[in-house]
Amino acid sequence: MLRQQVSLDGEDVPYLYGVDVTEDLVAAMADLAVTADLVLVVRDRQVTEHAAAVLHGVSETVRVATMTVDAGEQRKTLSLVEDIVEFAIRQGASRSTVVVAMGGGMVGNVAGLAAALLFRGIRLVHLPTTPIAAFDSVLSVKQAVNLRGGKNLCGTYHAPSLIACDLRWLTTVPHDQILTGLAEMVKNVLAVVPERRLDLERALGGLGDAPATALLDLLDIGCTAKAPYLRxxxxxxxxxxxxxxxxxxxxxxxxxxxxxxxxxxxxxxxMLVAAEISHSLGHLDRDGLALHHRLVGRLHLSPASTGPGALDPGRIRTVLARDNKRGYLSCAPDEVPMVLLKAPGHVVTGERGRPLVPVPMDLAMSALETVVGTAPVPSGTLPRLERLGTS
Ligand SMILES: NC(=O)c1ccc[n+]([C@@H]2O[C@H](COP(=O)([O-])OP(=O)(O)OC[C@H]3O[C@@H](n4cnc5c(N)ncnc54)[C@H](O)[C@@H]3O)[C@@H](O)[C@H]2O)c1
Structure with a gap:
């Protein structure tokens, strides 16, 4: 089992991971749970099988109550958070209860918010089961849910006490979601650690033949990119x-x-839209734009015509106008706050040195149109994570 120490909201949080390490992870959770009266496991329905070994192991140390949730952005709501906290109270939760979030980023966020609100904050353990969750969302203290008006508009900050991941859990993530789930790693490389781009390309290429090594490398890229900023x-x-x-x-x-x-x-x-905007404003050069298309091309996005090209531009404008970064900078109603790169690894800085600048809404929408018209050609082959462990 491998271990990284991640600084989250001033706390040094252990991130334990590896392939086929569930037993070790359960032992680490038991050490934490020994001071708990109850472990409340909020698990994604799709990971019921992976959760069985965890539940069995932890229940040898402490009483366990399990709530199963169906993932999906539509259900990432305050009402689901309310269901979780009400369930916790019915189960006899107290300030010493530990909430365990086992699933993708959605379960991590709803259970994370529930843990933050119960008794104004109780312990939280993340057991991520998707690439986004394992490589990115658990490396954050942001816990938010969606409102009718937009994504992640309501939430707070809450750090986990432990993060633990058996990369084997990721092998059942639906095939077509694996590479797109790696988009956050492409983002980290483009925006923060461009010197790791060859490692990223090697890992993306290796997912098919040597998935265990590739997943370990991807997790390392995620931690390397985020660690200094989290501190x-x-x-x-x-x-x-x-x-x-x-x-x-x-x-x-x-x-x-x-x-x-x-x-x-x-x-x-x-990211392609942001790169297009930055290029058109004279910040990002052609090589930078080409690197975006090369790396995003590895993600096997669905065709633009059935993806962003099929959406109502009017509705996109409405949602852009409510972006949750508004307020970090002065932004006119017809502008949207965006992170732009002047080169890979180098941001365009705006007010108070933040990496955020106002972009005219019309420019954002015309960049989207350009990107839809020049969608990246997928390269490489889709990986088969089922072969994990054969490397
Ligand atoms: N807090 C943060 O900083 C942060 C960062 C990035 C993303 N997020 C949030 O994370 C969410 C996206 O994460 P996600 O893609 O993991 O979404 P998700 O949790 O909705 O999971 C995606 C799908 O995979 C299924 N699934 C999960 N694990 C599985 C497994 N091992 N096997 C089979 N199926 C599995 C789920 O049931 C769901 O259908 C978004 O809500 C996003 O806002 C938060």
Whole structure:
């Protein structure tokens, strides 16, 4: 089992991971749970089988109550958070209860918010089961849910006490979601650690033949990119806003498509739009733009015609106008806050040194049109994570 120490909101949080390490992870959870009266496991229905070994192991140490949830952006709501906290109270939860979130980023966020609200904050353990969750969303203290008006509009900050992942869990993630789920890693490389781009390309290429090594490398890239920012800006309000790269347009596409365009895929499109805007403003050169298309091309996005090209531009504008980064900078009603790169690894800085600048709405929409018309050609082959462990 491998271990990284991640600084989250001032706390040093262990991230334990490896392939086929569930027993070790359960032992680490038992150490934590020994001071708990109850472990409340909120698990994604799709990971019921993976959860069985965890539940069995932890229940030898402490009482366990399990709540199963169906993932999906439509259900990432305050009402689901309310169901979780009401369930917790019915089960006799107290300040010493530990909430365990086992699933993708959606379960991590709803259970994370529930843990933050119960008794004004109880312990949280993340057991991520998707690439986005394992490589990205658990490396954050942001816990939010969607409102009718937009994504992640309501939430707070809450750090986990432990993060633990058996990469074997990722092998059952639906095939077509694997590479798009890696979009956040492409983002980290483009925006923060461009020196790791060859490692990223090697890992993306290796997912088919040597998936265990590739997944371990991807997790390492995620931690390397995020760790310094989590130390200096744990609440992601200043320099760590760089991790919002591709997210302004990405969130709008994900929201307007009602989740049909998944988060990672939406971020892939969002990064291409941001690169197009930056190029048209004279910041990003042709090589930078080409690197975006090369790396995003590895993600196998769905065709533009059935993805962003099929969405109502009017609705995209409406959602962009409510982007949750508004307020970090002065932005006119016809402008949207965006992270732009002047070169890979170098942001365009705006007010108070933040990596956020106002972009005219019309420019954002015309860049989207250009990107839809010049969609990247997928390269490489889709990986088969089922072969994990054969390397
Ligand atoms: N807090 C943050 O900083 C942060 C960062 C990135 C993303 N997010 C959030 O994470 C969410 C996206 O994450 P996601 O893609 O993991 O979404 P998700 O949790 O909705 O999972 C995607 C799909 O995979 C299924 N699934 C999960 N694990 C599985 C497994 N091991 N085998 C088979 N199926 C499995 C789920 O049931 C769901 O259908 C979004 O809501 C996004 O806003 C949060």
């Amino acid at each position: 200096t800006d744990p609440r992601e309000r200043h320099e760590a806003l760089v991790f919002e790269y591709g997210h302004t347009m990405g969130h709008a596409l994900e929201f307007v498509s009602e989740g049909r365009i998944g988060h990672g895929e939406a971020i892939g499109w969002g």
